[in-house]
Amino acid sequence: MAETCTVRPLTADDLPTLLAWRNHPDVRRAMFTQHEISPSEHEAWFAHAPSYCARLIVEEGPTTIGFAQFNNVAPDGVSDWGFYARPGRPKGTGTKLGQAALGHAFDTLKLHKVYAQVMTGNLASLALHRRLGFIEEGLLRDQKLIHGAHHSLVHFGLLQHEWRAGGTVRSTI
Ligand SMILES: CC(C)(COP(=O)(O)OP(=O)(O)OC[C@H]1O[C@@H](n2cnc3c(N)ncnc32)[C@H](O)[C@@H]1OP(=O)(O)O)[C@@H](O)C(=O)NCCC(=O)NCCS
Structure with missing residues (x-):
């Protein structure tokens, strides 16, 4: 039987694993900030989290499968999110990560809307x-503009009632 995914706050104990994932080439090339993050920069990022942001670890049973961050968190709020899955994961991991993180965002954090801006080259x-x-x-x-090249972004949005309805997949591109 498949393990249920759970969501918990990021802790200091997660930082070494998270830094290795964040600096993995597959993750870096998907980010707006693409330089290699140093341990001190990573620790400062953790120590100075704004109170209105939620940084979450998603686990499947005993296995940590990914990280998600929601910014501008407030009941009925409109929040942008970012995330990455564990490098080397089995297929389907990103979907599980997203479902668990969004369930938390809408059910626990009570967000109204989650949005993202994705580079057009990030097919996954x-x-x-x-x-x-x-x-x-x-x-x-x-x-x-990243390293001298301009990237186009697809703006995605998901409303709480759409999430509750199971989501409809529409494509304009
Ligand atoms: C985005 C990410 C979480 C997806 O994780 P994943 O484990 O590959 O996700 P899944 O296996 O559940 O696949 C989700 C969908 O992406 C597709 N996909 C996965 N890798 C792909 C690739 N390299 N090229 C094209 N499509 C891909 C899958 O086929 C699936 O599509 P489907 O639903 O139409 O079948 C992962 O690639 C990642 O962490 N990327 C780096 C960080 C990142 O891009 N964050 C988001 C920034 S906006």
Whole structure:
């Protein structure tokens, strides 16, 4: 029988594992900030978390499968999220990570809306947002300058009632 995924707050004990994942090339190339994060930078990021952000570890049984962060957390709030799954994971892990994190976001944090901006070259994240029921709300052309190249972003949004309804997958791109 498949293990149930659970969500808990990030702790200092998670930091070494999280830094290794965050610095993995597959994760770095998906981020807006792509330099290699030093241990001191990582510790400062952990120590200075804004009170309105939720940093979460998702576990499947005893295995940590990923990390998710929701910003601008408030009841009925509109929050942007970021996430990454454990490098080397089995297929389907990102979907489990997203479902568990979004369940927490809407049921526990009581968010109204979650949104994301995904680089058009990040095919896995584009597919994952569609699978999770996000609606494509627009294309931001050449929006992000990273290492001298402009990247276009797909803006995705998911409302609480859409999540509760199971999500409908629509595609405009
Ligand atoms: C995005 C991420 C979490 C997806 O994790 P995953 O374990 O590959 O996810 P799943 O196996 O559940 O697959 C989800 C969907 O992505 C698709 N996918 C996965 N890897 C893919 C790839 N390299 N190219 C195209 N599609 C891919 C799967 O086929 C699936 O699509 P489907 O629902 O149409 O079948 C993972 O790639 C990751 O951590 N990436 C780096 C961080 C990142 O991109 N974060 C998001 C920033 S916006």
